[in-house]
Amino acid sequence: MSRARQTVTLTADLVILTIRDGTLCVLVVERGNEPFEGRLALPGGFLRGGENLDETAARELCEETGVRAEKLHLQQVGVYSDPERDPRRPRVVTCAYLAIAPDLPLPTAGSDARSARWAPVGVVESTGLAFDHDQILRDAVELARAELQFRTIATAFCGDDFTIGELREVYEVIWGVTLDKPNFHRKVTEADGFLVPTGGKRPVANGRPAALYRAGDAELLAPPMMRPRSTTPERSRGR
Template sequence: MINKTERREHAQVEVTVDLVIFTVRDDQLHVLLIERGQEPFADWPALPGGYVRVGEHLDGAALRELQEETGVDGSRLHLEQFRTYGDPERDPRGRVITVAYLALSPDLPIARAGTDARAADWVPVEAVLDGQIALAFDHVLILREALERARSQLEYTTIAAAFCTEPFTVAELRRVYEVVWGFKLDPSNFRRKVTRAHGFLRPTGEHRSPEIGRPAALYRCGAARLLSPPLLRSSDVADAQFTTPALR
């Protein structure tokens, strides 16, 4: 039985959800940010999110907050929990633990703000990571770790297809890897690896004719969820002649 002294030592905790939503727009990796309409950090950009309601499941809270703050329907996104953040000083309102979600999707429409968000917009990830844009709370840390999670997922799972609108070409899929990883890949090596990966791509039998060059085969994502063999961020797929600075 817990006595009154022990009970007072227990932290009074609030629970929130925060969402890192990545998409590829204009050949850059973008993240969805809102402008906070309330204190603390009023007018600051932040990740979408909010408090979990009584009796509400975490996934349900994430989907609700996403819809309320940005107008984005999370049911059509790849959405997964990736970490919980509980630093006692992370929120000036008190002890707030947040469950962070990673979401991935093809090019999404312009977001609309709602509830306590004054604005919502897609922002290049690099603009945040290089310090051009400061985020509220510990959201830069959450963003950095979500990016690394997404990069790792591309190595071992078929999640890259979540950034593509089906049907897609191998070149379009390769561009997803390049944008997320932050460097160019050798086209021939990449094609060989992804087309040989068990269950990753499913040919449609159709082709897309570009303005210049040969028609490109079209694919859909196969049934596999894990890449076998994995596609590692290593020199055997990188094109050293055309490398670009990686996102920090």
């Protein structure tokens, strides 16, 4: 028995994370058109002719933040294909991407958005997003939390030069924990290829100037940095 073929439209959606004022934040846009006019959503867009999905994600990232994809951590989160996920068309399949960058600038709204802004992840989770973006956000944040254990992506939240304290804050904010300072210092400085001392120092409010580091060449953490079991989500979610 023959079955009717369906036309599938492809999109790329972006979960762009940064840390602002000690809070994990995500870039959201206020939709200016139906469906979900006036609701918050993740930035994203339709696949254009001549693009693959990675290129679509990179273009959308640059349009929404002014940051080029090759300058930061960008990876696929998953594919979302529920038949009812987008009421505009019968079959809109999206590939979600996680983008991480430090100290990103204030965003500029795209053509179909009224506004764009950074919002604490916890606030966004409590108010809800359009389409199935709540699930995409949850999956992306959990991916970031898991990746911190085995990969060196924590440095993607830092600037070119950073202190051990600034790096520790990344783990504490995203995991929602308080880490032991001496133990953390030992683990990250002993991990192969994770950090490279620059020889510089940065003044701190209380105490001696802190040594500066930059990201090393390693992509995997050896040994891994395992996430503690006990968490305090309020810290990472900005509540």
